[in-house]
Amino acid sequence: MKVCRQSLCLLAALLVFFCHNALAQTQHTINGTVTDATTRQALPGVTVSVKGANAGGVTNQNGEFSVRTTQRLPMTLVFSYVGYKPVEQTVTDPSVSVNVQLTSTEILGQEVVVSANRTAQSILDAPVSIEKLDSRTIKASPAPTFYDALANMKGVELSTQSLTFKSVNTRGFNSNGNTRMLQLIDGMDNQAPGLNFSVGNIVGITELDMDNVEVLPGAASALYGPNALNGIVLLNSKSPFQYQGLSANIKSGILSDGGRSKGTTGYYDVAVRYAKAINDKFAFKVNLGYIKADDWQAYDDRDQSLLNGYDLKSGNRSNPGYNGVNIYGDETNVNMYQGLKGTAFTPGNPLSDGILAISGATGGLITPQQIYQAFMPDSARSFVSRTGYNERDLADYETKNLKANVALHYKFNTNLELLAQGSYGTGTTVYTGADRYSIKNFRMGQYKIELRADNFYVRAYTTQERSGDSYAVGTLGQGINEAWSPSREKWFPEYFGNYATQGFGTFATTFQQALQGGQSPAQAFATATAAAKNGSPAFHMAAREFADQDRLMPGTQGFKDAADKIKSKPIPGDANGVGARFMDKTNLYQGEFMYNFKNQISFMELMVGGNYRVYALNSDKTLFALDDNGDEFRINEYGGYVQVGKKLLEDNLKLSAALRYDKNENFEGQFSPRLSAVYTFLKNHNVRASFQTGFRIPHCQDQYIDLLTPQARLLGGLPFLRERYGLNGPNVFSLESIQAGAPKQYNFREFKPEKVEAFEIGYKALISSKLLIDAYVYTNTFKNFNGSQVLVKVTPAGQEVYSVPVNFEKNIKSWGWALGLDYRLPSNFTFGGNVSYNRLLDEESLGGFQAMYNTPRYRYNINFGNRNIARSNFGFNVSWRWQEAFVWSSSFVGPLVRVNNLGEMPAIGALDAQVSYLFVQPKITLKIGGANLTGNKYIQSWGNPTVGTQAYASIGYNL
Structure with missing residues (x-):
């Protein structure tokens, strides 16, 4: 932890430096109010800035503002607010109140964004693609929540796993619980530390x-570090x-889908915010x-x-x-x-004695092996599975989500908070x-302290995850079966024995009847074989009913x-039975800073930043590997970046470059460069x-999991785990080679972080203030694309199956x-739309590797609306x-279903609408709306729920 202490000392030194520079300012005050020119109502949240200076402020709930500045008189105040025409007001006497009225309009392309360069700039000249929803757009979006509006x-793309859990993705390689997308809430990484992905907006911000x-699509590690892939x-x-x-x-x-246990059910969403x-x-x-909802x-x-x-298609x-x-x-x-093959020819049991008797009666003309094959399916078609349970009988569908947030703010001056x-x-x-996981009574907290100004911030925060009573639904189904009738000891022997008794009985009876009818032994054998094969479906049904007698019923x-x-x-259980509980109490700790030298350097932009992060793994020793002392591991990583920018050609050409270095204790350090240029004309x-x-x-x-499941032991990709389970030896083969009938020893390559190199060319323009x-x-x-490799280790006791993350040896391109x-149409009507195309290249060259691209080639959105029709407030x-x-690739409780393009996700078309x-x-604001009003129910990814129609009405105060 020596590096950690050094980092904290550096943060403290920076804090003192920042405070000294921010406090050494002399200021005088300008007061005033801002109102809507039509309604005469106060406008909270209007940005008030001093032209040519860094000073500024924002109006409060009563439309009042107070700006402190050292700018010489006369000065110009700029008033801006999304959806209103900006206004400039000259101030000659700071003692005179400044009262301004703003006129509502639909001006496109006026948003200010910070994600592109970690500093405020117009979205029009941002160096990369950015999508933005401001508070006004959120209120007008025809979606049940702002998170749904991201679609x-x-x-x-959104992948709906639950009403309250949706995963966001861009540009391909989609997944549930997406670890390639980074979600930040007020600057804090919102991932659940033990899962390493964000659980939607369950632990996030209320809409109020x-x-x-x-949303910044594509790679962004140069400024935001790991996982912004x-x-x-x-x-x-x-x-x-x-906002006070x-x-x-x-x-x-209501939620409506006829395929549910109860087709139409209610849902309730309540939010309260108080600020002062x-x-x-x-x-x-x-x-x-x-x-709360079903x-x-x-x-x-x-x-x-x-x-x-x-x-x-046929199953x-x-x-x-x-x-x-x-x-x-x-x-x-x-x-x-x-x-059954091993016991079918052993004297002393009725089946074996019957087979041997018929073989002997033919003088050995028909062998016991031939008789066995006659009434049994061939080896490629004789798989039998346990009887399963529907998800609705195992999962907890009473979804609920409680969010609470408290924040305390103190301003040393207008620029230091x-x-x-x-x-x-x-x-x-x-x-x-x-598997499908019922995340029940899940809890997560995020807590931070931050010092910030317009040119720097220093923050420290922690994320505390508690899995509560969460459990694996698929494992639960298996566990109930095993608790009632153990597979190897009871259920399968009963099934096989009943099937064999029926099959052999039909064969023997038909064989004897055929001989008595004058057929030769060979002819009788063929007749009896046909009768046994024809009876196979009925034998299977009867055998399942026999083995399922007194089965535990929901x-x-x-x-x-x-x-x-x-x-x-806890998963996976013990000698006394299967366990399905998912235990995770992992914590994340992070300290970080950023400093922009704009007050010290005027001829160019210079920004530096860095962070130190610790994952403290804790699954009560159930999910993760243990060290030599029997404890779960801690993972330390750190990073830093520098960004420079310069405007040329009378500020029409903006060049920027960034370089970041990150180091995780288990992997080599990673450099992430970024170069960008924006040219503005007309x-x-x-x-x-x-x-x-x-x-x-x-x-x-992927680093430290060590979990035995019914299908395989899941192992992290770090070398010590391979050694611990002897996977570097000559008796370890890839599953693909075994299935192909030519076992091939698997040789590990170095396990490395994934990397992506992205090129982008874009164009953004606002034409006549109407067309964006x-x-x-x-x-x-x-x-080094990361995927799972299934390995089979052959031992004297049998076969052991492992699933280990590895890197694909070839580059993958998309x-x-x-x-x-x-x-913008007349009378402030707006019409718009977008279309996107994503494609994986050279897919046939991947061989058997499943890249899991999981993204449609084409998707589009069309929208039409008006926030205030003819100033009627409608x-x-x-x-x-x-x-x-x-096609969706997945190992969800079964094989990879991409085989022969069978895992196809049908096309989706949905109509959303809202009036207010x-x-x-x-x-008071009243809203009535609905999502998927056409009732075209859909599934967005493999194994996920079917989404139907969601209709809602709301009443809001002081939105």
Whole structure:
């Protein structure tokens, strides 16, 4: 921890330096108010800046502002607010109150963003692609929540795993629980530390406190560090100085899908926010939000086993090896042919004696082996699986989410602010990984302290994850089966014995009848074989009914008792039974800083920053490997960056370059450069080009997991784990080589972080203040792409199966483009849309490697609306979103279903709409809307729930 102490000392020194520079300012004060020119109502949140200086402020709840500045008189104040025309006001006497009225309009391309360079700039001349939702757009979006509204952004995908858990992705390689996207909430990495991905907005910001959302598609590691491989999502909350008073919103509606246990159910969403500035120094805010509903359900019962010659198109429950997509417990299977073969010819049991008797009666003309094969399926078609349970009988669909946030802000002056913030979230939801996980009573907190100004920040924060009563749904189904009737000791022997008795009985009876009818032994054998084969479906059905006698059924006390016992026992269980509980209490600790030398250097931009991070793994010794002392590991990593920028050609050409270095204790250090250029012509036309890199350090589980599951032992990719389980020896083979009948020793390569090199060219322009155009084309080259390798270790005791993360040895390339158009029509009507295209290149060259691109080639959105029709306070917005069909690769509770393009996700088309009315004087807003109003129910990724129609109505105060 020596590096950690040095980092803390550096942060303290920087803190003293920053405070000294920020406090050494002399200021005088300008006061005033800002109102809406039409309604005469006060406008909170209006940005007030001093032209040509760094000073400024924001109006409070009453539209009042106070600006301190050292600028000489006369000076110019600039008033700007999203959706209003900017106004400039000259000030000659600071003692005279400045009163300004702003006129509402739909001016496109006026947003200010910070994600591109970590400093405020116009979205028009940003060096990379950026999508933004400001608070005004969020309120008008035809979506149940602001998080759902992200799906309307250009090139952005959502994967719905639950009503309250959606994963965001851009530019391909989509997954549930996306570890290639970085989500920051008020500057804090919002990942659950033990999972290394963000759990949607479960531990995030309520809609009342949401100021804006920025999405930066593509690589962004040069400024944001590890895991910003596919992009970043920045969620920023409202300041209690800028947005004061009480706000509240009550939303209620229905979820409707006829395939659920109960087709139509209600849902409830309540949020309250209170913020207060005690004076111009101290302010605080408190936020509470609560959501409750009966969740969307996953009920895909297609057969994904690929056993016995079936596939997703032809398979059904008549397949003895059936493995339904959202049926659990049926993953356990055995080859019946091999299971009985060893005992079929052993004298002393009825089956063996009967086979030997018939063989002897023919004088050995028909061998025991031939008789056995006559009434049994061949070895490739004799797989039998356990009878499974529907997900709705195992998962907790009573979704709920409680969010709480408290923040204290103190201003030393208008440019130096100290804040302490705590956010806490708890709830129940469902997540899709290699299994479906019921995330029950999950808890996570994020707590930070930060000192910031317009040119620097220093912050420290921690994320504390507690998995609560979470459990693996698929493992639970298997566990209930094993608790009632152990597979190897009871269920399969009963099934096989009953099938064999029926099969041999039919064969023997038909054989004797054929001989008595005058057929030769050979003819009788053929007749008996045909009868046994024809009876096979009925034999399987009867054998399953026999083995399933007194099976534990959902709703019974026996089922509940068995499920409760399994859910309380940590994965994978012990000698006394299977365990399904997911235990994780991992914490993350981070310190970071940024300093912009804009006050010291005027001829160019110079910015530096850095961070130090610690993961403290804690799964109560159930998920992660242990060190030599029997403790779980800690992971230390650090990084730093520098960025320079320069404007040339009368400020029309903007060049910037950034370089970042990151070091994780288990991997070599990583350099991430970025180069960009933006050329502005005809004032509002901008052409941009960039080269940037990204990388992803293997997450905590890819490094240290050590978990025995029913299918395989999951191991991290670090060398010491391979050695611990003897995987470097000559008796370890790839599963593919064994399946091909030519076992080949597997040789490990060095396990490295993923890297991507991204090129992008874009164009953004605002034409006649009415048409906003945004277009880009990009290419990505991924190196050391991370995937899972299944290995089989052959020992004298049998075979051991392992799943280990490895790097693909070849480069993987993709490319794509996107186009967005937004047009301001007369009377402030707006019409717009976007289309995006993403494609994986040279897919056939990947061989058997599953890159899991999981992205449609084409997707588009169309929207039409007006926030305030003819100043009547009525507003509406309508959007249509569509994406084409694509193939999803997954190892979700079964094989990789991409085989023969069987894992196809159908095309999606959905209509969303919302209407609103504002009662000005009481500050009440009414909304009625719905998502997927056409009722085209859909699934967004393999194994996930079916999404139907969501309709809602809300009443909000002081939104």
